[in-house]
Amino acid sequence: MEIVKTDIAIIGGGGAGLRAAIAIAETDPKLEIALISKVVPMRSHTVAAEGGSAGVITDKDSLELHFKDTVSGGDWLCDQDVVDYFVEHCTEEMTQLEHWGCPWSRQDDGHTNVRNFGGMSTARTWFAADKTGFHMLHTLFQTSIKYPSLKRFDEYFALELVVEEGRCQGVVAIEMATGDFYFIQAKAVILATGGAGRVYMQNTNAGIVTGDGMGMAYRHGVPLQDMEFVQYHPTALPGSGILITEGCRGEGGYLVNKDGYRYLQDYNLGPVVTEPTPKTMELGPRDRLSQAFWHEEQKGRTVETPLGHAVHLQLMHLGEKKLMERLPFISELAKTFLGVDVVREPIPVRPAVHYTMGGIQCDGTTATPLAGLYACGECSSVGIHGANRLGSNSLAELTVFGKLAGEHAAAFSKSNHNSDAGLLEKQAKDAMDRATALLNRENGKERVAVVRDEMATTMEEGTGIYRTGDGMQATCDKLDELRERYSSVQLQDRSRAFNTEWLTTIELGYMIDVSQAMAHSAINRKESRGAHQRLDEFGERDDKNFLKHSRAHYNADGPPRIDYGDVTITKLPPAERVYGGAAKKTAA
Amino acid sequence: MRFSIYRYNSETDREPRMQDYVLEEIEPGMMLLNALIKLKAEDETLTFRRSCQEGICGSDGMNINGRNGLACITPLKDLDEPVTLRPLPGLPVIRDLVVDLSQFYRQYRAVKPWLTVHDPEPEVEFLQSPAQRDRLDGLYECILCACCSTSCPSFWWNPDKFLGPAALLQSYRFLADSRDQATDERLADLEGPYKLFRCHTIMNCVQVCPKGLNPTQAIGRIKKLMVKRSV
Numbered sequence A: 001m002e003i004v005k006t007d008i009a010i011i012g013g014g015g016a017g018l019r020a021a022i023a024i025a026e027t028d029p030k031l032e033i034a035l036i037s038k039v040v041p042m043r044s045h046t047v048a049a050e051g052g053s054a055g056v057i058t059d060k061d062s063l064e065l066h067f068k069d070t071v072s073g074g075d076w077l078c079d080q081d082v083v084d085y086f087v088e089h090c091t092e093e094m095t096q097l098e099h100w101g102c103p104w105s106r107q108d109d110g111h112t113n114v115r116n117f118g119g120m121s122t123a124r125t126w127f128a129a130d131k132t133g134f135h136m137l138h139t140l141f142q143t144s145i146k147y148p149s150l151k152r153f154d155e156y157f158a159l160e161l162v163v164e165e166g167r168c169q170g171v172v173a174i175e176m177a178t179g180d181f182y183f184i185q186a187k188a189v190i191l192a193t194g195g196a197g198r199v200y201m202q203n204t205n206a207g208i209v210t211g212d213g214m215g216m217a218y219r220h221g222v223p224l225q226d227m228e229f230v231q232y233h234p235t236a237l238p239g240s241g242i243l244i245t246e247g248c249r250g251e252g253g254y255l256v257n258k259d260g261y262r263y264l265q266d267y268n269l270g271p272v273v274t275e276p277t278p279k280t281m282e283l284g285p286r287d288r289l290s291q292a293f294w295h296e297e298q299k300g301r302t303v304e305t306p307l308g309h310a311v312h313l314q315l316m317h318l319g320e321k322k323l324m325e326r327l328p329f330i331s332e333l334a335k336t337f338l339g340v341d342v343v344r345e346p347i348p349v350r351p352a353v354h355y356t357m358g359g360i361q362c363d364g365t366t367a368t369p370l371a372g373l374y375a376c377g378e379c380s381s382v383g384i385h386g387a388n389r390l391g392s393n394s395l396a397e398l399t400v401f402g403k404l405a406g407e408h409a410a411a412f413s414k415s416n417h418n419s420d421a422g423l424l425e426k427q428a429k430d431a432m433d434r435a436t437a438l439l440n441r442e443n444g445k446e447r448v449a450v451v452r453d454e455m456a457t458t459m460e461e462g463t464g465i466y467r468t469g470d471g472m473q474a475t476c477d478k479l480d481e482l483r484e485r486y487s488s489v490q491l492q493d494r495s496r497a498f499n500t501e502w503l504t505t506i507e508l509g510y511m512i513d514v515s516q517a518m519a520h521s522a523i524n525r526k527e528s529r530g531a532h533q534r535l536d537e538f539g540e541r542d543d544k545n546f547l548k549h550s551r552a553h554y555n556a557d558g559p560p561r562i563d564y565g566d567v568t569i570t571k572l573p574p575a576e577r578v579y580g581g582a583a584k585k586t587a588a
Numbered sequence B: 001m002r003f004s005i006y007r008y009n010s011e012t013d014r015e016p017r018m019q020d021y022v023l024e025e026i027e028p029g030m031m032l033l034n035a036l037i038k039l040k041a042e043d044e045t046l047t048f049r050r051s052c053q054e055g056i057c058g059s060d061g062m063n064i065n066g067r068n069g070l071a072c073i074t075p076l077k078d079l080d081e082p083v084t085l086r087p088l089p090g091l092p093v094i095r096d097l098v099v100d101l102s103q104f105y106r107q108y109r110a111v112k113p114w115l116t117v118h119d120p121e122p123e124v125e126f127l128q129s130p131a132q133r134d135r136l137d138g139l140y141e142c143i144l145c146a147c148c149s150t151s152c153p154s155f156w157w158n159p160d161k162f163l164g165p166a167a168l169l170q171s172y173r174f175l176a177d178s179r180d181q182a183t184d185e186r187l188a189d190l191e192g193p194y195k196l197f198r199c200h201t202i203m204n205c206v207q208v209c210p211k212g213l214n215p216t217q218a219i220g221r222i223k224k225l226m227v228k229r230s231v
Helices: A015-029 A063-073 A080-099 A132-144 A213-221 A261-266 A286-299 A319-324 A327-340 A391-413 A421-440 A449-464 A469-486 A500-524 A581-587 B032-040 B102-110 B130-134 B153-157 B162-176 B181-189 B202-206 B216-228
Strands: A002-005 A010-012 A033-037 A150-153 A156-164 A167-175 A182-186 A188-191 A230-236 A254-256 A303-305 A309-314 A349-355 A359-361 A373-375 A546-552 A560-564 B002-007 B017-022 B059-065 B067-070 B083-086 B093-095
Touching: A002 A581, A010 A015, A010 A167, A010 A309, A010 A391, A015 A033, A015 A132, A033 A156, A063 A080, A080 A132, A080 A391, A132 A391, A150 B130, A156 A182, A156 A213, A156 A421, A156 A500, A167 A421, A182 A421, A188 A213, A188 A391, A213 A359, A213 A373, A213 A500, A213 B181, A230 A286, A261 A286, A286 A309, A286 A349, A303 B093, A319 A327, A319 B002, A359 A391, A373 A391, A421 A500, A449 A469, A449 A500, A469 A500, A500 A546, A500 A560, B002 B032, B032 B083, B102 B162, B153 B162, B162 B181, B162 B216, B202 B216
Parallel strands: A002 A182, A010 A033, A010 A188, A033 A150, A188 A373, B002 B083
Antiparallel strands: A156 A167, A167 A182, A230 A349, A254 A309, A303 A309, A309 A349, A546 A560, B002 B017, B059 B067, B059 B083
16 A cells, blocks of 8 residues: 655545645645545536626625525525625635636626526626536636645545544545555545535436545544435436526526426516516526426426426527527537527426535534544535525635635644554555455445445435425335445456446445435424425424534444534524515515 | 447456447437446446536547547437447557546646736736637637547657647637736747647547537647747
8 A cells, every 4th residue: 555645635626625725735835735536627526517606796786695695595504604704705716716717708898797596686696608617627727737735646536534533634545547545644634525416316417426525524423414405406408417507597598387388487486577587487596496396297287308307498589699608508518418409499407416505514614523624615514505505606615615624724734743654554454455345345246336226216216306204214214225235236347447336336335325314314304494395294494493404423333313503693583585576575 | 239349457458359239228319428337337347437427527538430529428329330439549548448648638737728927916807808708719618538639640649749739729728818928938838849830730639529629720820829929
């Protein structure tokens, strides 16, 4: 086993990990940084974000409004002190990205432009056409190359954390090309591994979005927070789950059912408007829009396509010029995947799992309860998304909290030394032995693809857009069974060089743990809030008992233990979430 | 549907071989990558890279029936049988369809692909008119999939000296950016017979680019800037 010593190890080379790396390099160029990623950074899932990134910039807007939109959008399950910090720092991060070369779309006067987005009360979403994540990621990656203190470990698969004396002190990784093991010893570790959308069948996520970082922290006793809140994006392509950005609706797209009727008016999102109007109709929040689709499907008012039920997203009325300028990638995707010309035809869309609101519990500085371990981006639960994330808050999050994680981890690394090398290496060797045992296992009966598909299917069935106690129980039971069966997965591929079956199987272990955290957090939340909606007797929000963060604690011998933590409410007491015409009335 | 796929494991094989596969169930609109994922569920040793599965991350570049492309946005219905899949040409193979892209990334890095500004940073954004921003169109969409550089004979001959179409496209992306102030340094770095001038406008890069970009045109524009700079 190779041993590498560094000051800070960052796991994950997407937007959050790169932003953290740059922050460390700028804080102190003498600190050594190891950036470990199972893909080359620009293959990370940040690349697929389309619509944009929030930051208050216009005269009509204010930090107060962004704060209120985020807290009410999250159905009050947000930590308001952290939301305050977040909204205060978004715009400087967007400007910083511009200085680093991010090709933001522009207004005629040369200033950066913003568009409307769901649940936001005014235009505040910075965008680079409809490839905002792509451009942010490439900008961060390109900028990161400048810093010599950053050593990248591209295509190294992070396997396990090493924890000694109550501090996280490194990570064991597999060099994918060779299958060789590395122990990367560090004084602080940052997890920036992204979400876990792949635990569901229909999702908008890249194949790499498997919750590894969540699983790694969880197995070391770090709670996973608010995991029952899984976001369904209302507009993805049926079958493939490919994301069709909310930016389409921000630019003025309509959603219609099979009768050509703008059905959202039936779900407290009206009145019908022809121009994009904040918080109204198609610019309602994602949870409400996905729930509306579910009801339309129940009523038999959806469109049948060869790949399942859908509704129609109409963009034709926006005209070719605007579509080519603002939504070129969507036009390309619709053409490539469905043969649809968006200038002339509607795009069939349906909800698909998109984002994990919850994640690794951390405080407002990104510090987890495990000393020396920080988490940022989608893998973390820093407390800003609550029960439903607003579109364009996650790209902003990864910059604001990526930077913060870098600064805090840098400070921690300077005041802490590693424990006895022998103890750390012993742990690293144990991790290596476990992974090797999986590779060498004989006579296992299960196939990784089979167990994975059954997991994704049961998650969809029991913990989807609407949930029932019985359904969730069935999923919890099924996950128990799958966890058992996972221990006898048999690999066909026994070699070490780029063995993707081996790595996929390790990922699956983490995915099953994360699924259990989601399903058990869900069944224990006996209320309905944001993206967690129950059809049984717990159909209402219950602030008395459940204005609380759920926390799932890992249990090696069975299902997780769930307990609860307080939500920080500073200035906006819980109230009813209102959209459409009612929102206007409340604001007035 | 029949497939013939290049198999090689750097750890155990002395020689590569082609292996035949058959996929019975083809769904409407299925892409080549979906077929590979299905074949892999049957034979887990079959190895390829993949991530976003929608043509934006650039992971799954490969040689498809003799032409470089992205598996995730190549519809099966457009392919003749047997679908012959090989790794991107000209690079060391790690395993099956996975190649070692180190050289490709080194050349990317060599063009210093980041915005360079000598003036002090303002408090707000640099101004850029929509027309100036539009000059990045056709340049800034590159996903670094390596389809172009690995289809370029000049790159095959001199992968360490000729920067290749992908890196040169990136170079021009910054030269064309109204905010960048390193034009002279960038052009000076491209001097010499190889880095830029090994492009002989064969235009394979344009033929294969899955994003419809035109690296040859960008290279031509750099050459014009070089001429202007030298007079």
